[in-house]
Amino acid sequence: MREDGSHVDVGNYEFGVPVWATAAALVVILLIALLFGAVSRWLLRRYARLDITTCIVLSILGSAVGLFVAGAIDRELRLWSVLTVAVTLVSSIITIAIYGAVAARFQRQQHVPVSALLAAGESDRVEFKSTARVNMRTGEKDSRMEQVIAKTVSAFLNASGGTLIVGVDDDGTPLGLDRDYATLKVPDADRFELWLRDLLTTSLGANAAAAVGVAIEDVEVDDGPARPVCRLTCAPSPRPVYLRTGKSSAPEFWVRSGNSTRQLTVDQAADYVMNRWPLGAGAAAAAQFRAAVRFSVER
DSSP states (O other), rough: OOTTTTOOOOGGGSSOOHHHHHHHHHHHHHHHHHHHHHHHHHHTTTTTTHHHHHHHHHHHHHHHHHHHHHHHHTTTOTTTTHHHHHHHHHHHHHHHHHHHHHHHHHOOOOOOHHHHHHHOOOSSEEEEEEEBBOOOOTTBOOOHHHHHHHHHHHHHHHHEEEEEEESBBBOOOOSSSSHHHHHHHOOOHHHHHHHHHHHHHHOOOOOHHHHEEEEEEEETTTTTEEEEEEEEEEESSOOOOOSSSTSOOOOOOEEEEETTTEEEEEHHHHHHHHSSSSSOOOHHHHHHHHHHHHHHHHH
16 A cells, blocks of 8 residues: 555566576575585584485575574674574574484484394395305305305395394304304404405495494304304495496396395396486486487487
8 A cells, every 4th residue: 555545556566676686596595505505414424324405405494494593683684694694504504414313313223133133034134144155065165155245235235224144044043154264364253354345345346345334243052152153234325336246247236125135137227226316406417418418419
């Protein structure tokens, strides 16, 4: 309503902000969210695995809360003042940290004693292997047994994670690691763990091997002294893990399917990877741009 008492037709009223300025503001908001999200992701990297797309969305929400807080502190604050930027950044980090704390709680695997795992038996998250190097039928060292260990670990990493216990038969009876120790120059737990980590590094790559927890634990048995078994704890991998059985061999992709380990074909692996590890917004846009460039060049 005007001062003279007449009404204003708001339907025909237009804001004095040009379209290009609105578009530029949206880009600036996205870039700021990307920056705040990257900072928060780096600060929280030790506590939870957060993808950048999630951080951007959370950063926008946290920044909005921060702007409300800054406005409540001082209504005369400018958008680019130091206090406004500081409050907005802190609010963004706190928002992502809260989400990260919740995510870390669900990502963190509960430590279950080996005896409890043996009593529960094999499942989609637990696998037993009698040895890591020795063929139980021939009693000799067999490289195929080593690759079975690497395949199982890669399958757990590519799925929801799991635990592989070496030195246990299919029924959960501890057999020990004496057979595997006997194949080493120095037959002890330290040398066995060193060999096992070298195997995983060679077969799966250094990053994947570093994400696997290896521990030698003694398990009590009814008919004698405690027997050592090897526990490999595999968390879900943040990226696909490929197995190489040799320097010149093609990479293989293995996943956990129920209580078995299964190799996927190339097309099956491609579909699984796209669904299991979808590209972030930036990576997806870059991939589409590269595909478009290749298509135009080929034509």
